[in-house]
């Protein structure tokens with residue numbers, strides 16, 4: 001841990017994550033706003049409006065809470081797919097009720113309106129481009145593919161459910177249970193189960209009220225769940241979940257984070273260890289799992305081999321962050337069949353201090369043709385350790401991202417590292433620690449040294465390729481939590497409070 005000379009205390013404000021949407025043309029916006037002011041008129045006009053206006057009107061109605069219009073738009077929605085995407089943030093119980101009442105009307109129509117094409121209503125916050133329809137960015141570019149009538153709508157091929165209409169959602173089980181919207185949605189789906197398929201693709205369990213959990217699984221088809229997050233659960237709750245995990249057989253992403261330990265007067269630490277071992281040894285085979293995230297679990301130590309035994313096929317992502325890895329865990333990594341095709345490997349904040357790195361080198365060698373992202377931030381690596389992986393690292397020619405931040409490397413070994421990454425022509429994002437020579441005996445950051453070293457270090461890369469985004473950064477100052485960053489853009493050593501947003 002370092003501290004800096006000045007500890008600047010300036011407030012660094014960050015711009016909000018502003019999404020850059022092309023707003024609908026001003027005139028169209030005005031027309032929509034004036035239409036929405038007269039709800040009855042808007043509803044009566046819906047049938048005659050051009051299809052292309054529907055997304056923009058729906059968005060405006062959702063944001064301003066015109067529930068009557070939302071309800072009326074669903075039964076005449078002219079596209080097979082309606083995805084709220086990021087607009088889900090504007091959704092509350094009232095707007096949800098209005099949309100579901102719209103679905104009720106749609107389902108009750110014997111003579112389906114020739115206009116309504118709706119097959120899927122997605123209430124997920126999906127981070128793909130579908131949401132752009134709301135911004136009007138389709139204007140003049142034609143409608144996105146999925147909005148055309150020819151687009152086939154998959155009705156949950158994985159879980160084999162085929163109902164009239166699919167409603168997709170994520171569910172979050174938190175301390176107080178489900179939120180009121182999710183509770184309402186589940187009750188509604190239960191009543192409409194003959195015609196609606198409620199498809200829950202992502203289930204986050206951050207607390208486990210067991211009754212509510214059982215109720216959810218009475219309504220949600222476990223075969224639909226592709227992403228499962230278990231966070232801050234007690235070890236006995238993990239054991240409780242074992243039989244249910246067996247049913248979640250289409251899981252693609254599994255995230256296990258921050259297991260809570262029980263502190264009692266008796267030998268409960270031992271009980272936790274027993275529970276963890278029991279949980280790990282009873283994990284079912286996840287036949288399609290692609291991404292495994294394990295975070296902040298110190299009880300994992302020495303159990304990694306058994307844990308990875310749940311994999312049914314080669315993983316794409318392995319993240320073991322803030323964990324305890326033993327030498328035998330590290331030794332096992334390259335021996336596991338299902339780590340042989342990794343695209344992303346992340347060991348951030350997992351201490352590898354004092355471990356023999358040869359197995360990590362063997363692993364890198366075996367994934368040299370697949371690996372795209374390697375994060376070894378804050379692993380307490382030292383010179384001799386990183387030397388052991390350099391030959392393998394330089395063969396990972398598909399790497400686009402590497403992060404070695406916050407490791408204790410000397411200038412000499414940092415140069416060596418750069419000679420090796422300089423060969424990796426696909427790299428677009430690189431983070432390196434400031435060398436040990438940038439701190440004095442008292443661990444005070446010497447910014448002028450960083451400023452002096454960096455041009456030379458950058459030249460090592462430039463000798464082989466044009467770098468894209470390269471950053472050198474000091475450890476965080478103990479007092480102000482800021483660090484000094486030298487990057488390609490500024491080519492200066494600057495103080496930063498928040499480091500390395502990628």
Ligand SMILES: [Zn+2]
Nearest residue numbers: 004007477480
């Ligand atoms: Zn400071």
Ligand SMILES: [Zn+2]
Nearest residue numbers: 156159199224
């Ligand atoms: Zn489904």
